Amino acid sequence: MSENNSNQLRIAVVGAGPAGVYSSDIFLRELKKKGESLRLPDNARIDLFEKLPVPFGLVRYGVAPDHPAIKFIADALEKTLDNPDIHLYCDVELGRDLDLDDLMERYDAVLFATGAVADKPLTIAGSDLEGVYGAARFVEWYDGYPTGARTWPLEAETVAVIGGGNVAMDVSRELVRNADDLKVRTDIPDNVYEGIKENKARELHLFVRRGVAQAKFSVQELRELEKLPGVQIIINEDDFELDEETVEQAGSDKLTRQMVEELFVIRDMAEDMEDGGGVDFEGNPATKKYYIHFNSAPTEVLGEDGEVVGLHVERTETSADGVMRHTGEFTNYPVQAVYHAIGYKPASVPGVAYDEQRHVLANEGGRILAEPAFTAETGTSTVRPRLYATGWAKRGPVGLIGSTKSDALLIVGNMLEDLANAEVADGESGAKGCIAPDRDPESIDRLLAERGVKPIDFAGWKKIDAYERAEGAKEGREHKKVIDPSQMRELALG
Template identity: 45%
Template sequence: MSFSQQPFRLAVIGSGPAGVYAAETLLRAPQVKNGELEVSIDLFDRMPTPFGLIRYGVAPDHPRIKGIITALHRILGRGDIRFLGDVEFGTDLTAEDLRAHYDAVVFATGALKDADLDVPGIELEGSHGAADFVAWYDGNPDYPRTWELDAEKVAVIGNGNVALDVARVLSKSADELLRTEIPANVHEGLQAAKTTDVHVFGRRGPAQTKFSPLEARELAHPHGLQVVMDPRDVEQITDAEWEVITADKRTDQVTRTFVGWLEEQQQREETGEEPTDKHGGPVNRRLHMHFWHRPVEVLGEDGKVTGMRFERTRLDDEGRVEGTGEFVDYELGAVYRAVGYHGSELPGIPYDAERGVIHNAAGRVTGPDGAVVPGMYANGWIKRGPVGLIGATKSDAIETVTSLLEDIEAGTLTPAPERDGDAILRLLEDKGVPFTTWDGWMSLDEHEKALGAAAVDADGEPRARVKVVEREEMVSVSRSGMPEPSHS
């Protein structure tokens, strides 16, 4: 059977950037653009809404990253990719279901779990994975509606983007977040939080953080917040290291931001001035930036976190982190580990548990022995691991789609027996799966905007959006204008 004489049917599992860019890359392929290959693409997501990690894994006060939704919205809004939400792979649809209806499947399910931090005490009550906290404050419907924020002193372990987001959300006043799409239950939880001191710990120095200059500067912006630096963390940087730092613009700007905070802090101490926030107002919360700290143990009593022990570190002659033998204890009531993500296993799909990825070669799914599984592909973090930003995801998509097109050209793909595009809808209806669509998302989008218009932020201005949290409400609003299921 030749795909040149009929639409090539592709299913993409996951509607975050990795899934959308995989679909878009195929649609932009020369073979498709010149009419040589006709394609039909269905994009599935376990959430009733599209956009994946951009909607449920990015802090609500991060509008620059949230702006990616605009680009994804533009792609999905064209109508040449069909969105089917609230459909979970492995439960609502199996690999066998997909292979019966699609000529190929691309898995782009991302990495949602927290990577482990293998230190004693990490299992104590009050020790959390940052990904779980992010899911809570982003209104993920699969997580509890409340979060215990009774600890006054909190640690965030990590110097990457997730650690930055968590530290910023914990440090800000809840009312400042009303400018965002933060759900009502999250605002209430943060408003009742007892947090006064957030400690951010990194194994390396200020120059080795993953922050952008803007993100670093924004750490000090919240009202009522003072950034606290340890002079040793800056003094530890050698002249040779400064040469390397100044040679890279981003690193130089980020490092000098930390140095500037330290200089301001030392000047206040010398003059006896009371600390103020960046706006000249009084301080009621502190953000402590700690570098050259390697986690050793989470300390506790009666099964609960009471503190954490670190070993001071330094760089050896080859630029690797080594311990100094000096240990430091901090009194804490909660610990958030933000040391990376880990991909989840998909039923029936070859999985590398150690790396948290689907076994693959250039995007082609393989068995543990390297043998290619025909018609199965992977893209994004579930393909390469949780590293890299959006640009890397686009490059991933090019590689994966190139492999797919090569396989079509080589005739190694077996066409699906069911060619009717609506057959998958009938299958979902027969299974009782209340799937949502792009039109449904547009209804929910307008509903959330209306909720925002009816609410106000701390300045009395209407909010742009209030995110709906309950899955049942999302599905209900999304399906309110859908026709009754047809079994014809």
């Protein structure tokens, strides 16, 4: 083992989605800028572990396939991974193939960027009826998640979606999508195309609990709503009667102001669609109706014989500061399926405390805690050295993909500061920050081989990607997603 390797920082990142990849890149960049002043080694090896056979997490499996910007984000992430100082280990799961002690033995710091894969539960009456679905599972289906469903029940003619954020908008859009249009524009696999082609939904109701100015849609999401072939958008004009205080409050934040302005564009579009006799954005006769209900809080899913037959919704009022008031005015909407997109719950990590109140790994400024602060007798909790969290694992499922960069910059700064102040493994010969006892960079490969684990590296991912592009080209598409994990392994390792 060379002296260069022994004096090289070694960092493990768990999760190869945007948060993990951005953090890896930022760590290397910040080390070059600050390493000398902190008296740290000038280089580092980052091993990036991903439980799925392929990288990119949320970009590949958490965002609707018809987002045009996703391609550019994926390309940027791939360029980052094509770095000799970053080593990709896909199809390696913490808690199955490795445990936390394995990582602590071999890495100076461990950063969790594990994202979110589960829905926050819908807690209203009737949420256990057949025909009530969490958005996460539906997204897994239409994004071809390796362990997700391969078929999806799309028998309901009238569908409700609950939520006021981008996931609710994604789910709603895919439920009224034209299958052929979606296939031409995206990388959806055959099973998703066939499923959407047979979708019987003709009427969709999106329910947002608060008002127009309190929704959490991005402008890009709204603009994609404006271009749905065969879909008439229908709104309640009363929802757009905003008082001066609400307008002033919304205008004080740039993103909120832009969102509200775009919602008013949609209001005008909806009026034109109605005046045209029920047409889509191009003036063609609409075959589907998309209702947007603001200030509408579902209070119960109605059922008969264990199946969804309706949704009981209360009218609300929302003040300029976002406080919602119940009015006691109720309406029943006949629907046969209900999708809830009210938030994701970030994944837990074996051996790491979980904060059930905030739905995050227990952390303070990204530093992992021994236990959630609210459960500690003193009201605080001690920091566990060398363990960190970033992205949704740190802050919960809020913010756009790009916001993970600023998050990563903060966490990386903390990591470098802590490494500079830590005791080294060998006080006589070890470099500053080199804390892990096992300094052999090949140690992790031997351990995985001994356990019969065959990781998919960056070269393996490129083989999968090349196959997907070749399959897409046969149909005049840029890409066609592989969804079978066994096929992914065969392509990458065979």
